[in-house]
Amino acid sequence: MTRIGTKGRHKKRATFGLAALVAAAGIAVGAIALNGGNDEASAAESCQGLDTALQNNLNFIAGQQANPDAQSEARIANREAVVAQIQQRREVAGCTGEVVAQPIDTGGAGSAGESCEGLDTALRNNLNFIAAQQANPDAQSAARIENRQAVVDLIEQRRDAAGCTAVIEAG
Structure with missing residues (x-):
């Protein structure tokens, strides 16, 4: 736990470190993004969509590592935590395909x-997602936006490496 000192005899104690806040917000985002638990709607989910979400998250983890x-x-x-939730939803939906992270780009031309x-x-x-959080902020919005901005930065790097040139905006 982080202590934040002030002048004088009073001290404030921060309840969460930045890493804990980002992780907690990300788990909440993952839960929201996956839209609930094991209800009837989740059983009718697309394996292709779940597999894509899983691969995107595995690729992100590999990139961070x-x-x-x-x-x-x-x-x-x-x-x-998001991967674990997606895996649960894949199981409920009956998805059986193997999903793994793609190899990390080492920066070589055309690789x-x-x-x-x-x-x-x-x-x-x-x-x-960022635009929605900015339009309707809550207590966790700043942490969610920071987390998603890091994802945006990574995607931009991957787009540059892949030679993608389209201008992408929210909307």
């Missing part, structure tokens, strides 16, 4: 091999 920064540990913990269409969709979805 390959190129860590000060927030990587919190982001990875967040995404691992990205990623779909600009998929990256553009992921970027647009994250930008839309």
Whole structure:
């Protein structure tokens, strides 16, 4: 737990460190993004959509592990919780395909091999999420936006490596 000192005899104690806040917000985002538990609607989910969401999260984790920064540990913990939820939903939906992270781009020319269409969709979805949080903020919005901005930055790097040129905006 972090202590925040002030002048004088009073001290304030922060209830969450930044990493814990980001991880907690990300888990909440994952729960919201996956829209609930094991109800009838989840049984009718698309395996293709769940597999894509799973692969995107596994790719993000692999990217954070390959190129860590000060927030990587919190982001990875967040995404691992989201992966566990997606796996549960895949099981309920009867999805049996094996999903693994794609190889990490080492920066060599033409080595990205990623779909600009998929990256553009992921970027647009994250930008839309950020815009929605900004339009209707709550107590966790700042942490959610910070987390999603990190995802946007990673997607932008992957788009650059793949040679994607389309201008993507929220909407």
